[in-house]
Amino acid sequence: xxxxxxxxxxxxxxxxxxxxxLGTAVLGLIIGIIFVVAGRRARQYWLAIWGGxxxxxxxxxxxxxxxxxx
Numbered sequence: 001x002x003x004x005x006x007x008x009x010x011x012x013x014x015x016x017x018x019x020x021x022l023g024t025a026v027l028g029l030i031i032g033i034i035f036v037v038a039g040r041r042a043r044q045y046w047l048a049i050w051g052g053x054x055x056x057x058x059x060x061x062x063x064x065x066x067x068x069x070x
Contacts, residue, residue: 022065029058 035051038044064070 022062025058025061025065028054029062032058 039048
């Protein structure tokens with residue numbers, strides 16, 4: 001990758017900011033809970049499993065942020 005003369009690559013803005021990633025994890029948690037409830041009620045167990053894995057992934061990420069691993 002080429003940079004303009006006089007620019008420092010360290011000064012470029014990051015691709016992903018922390019609050020956006022955190023908001024995505026919270027939204028994933030909410031959507032996952034909705035999928036689990038809807039999958040159980042409609043007896044669509046693939047939807048409940050998919051929502052459950054989304055909840056697990058979101059909880060793991062939020063836990064990692066809480067304890068400072070990310």
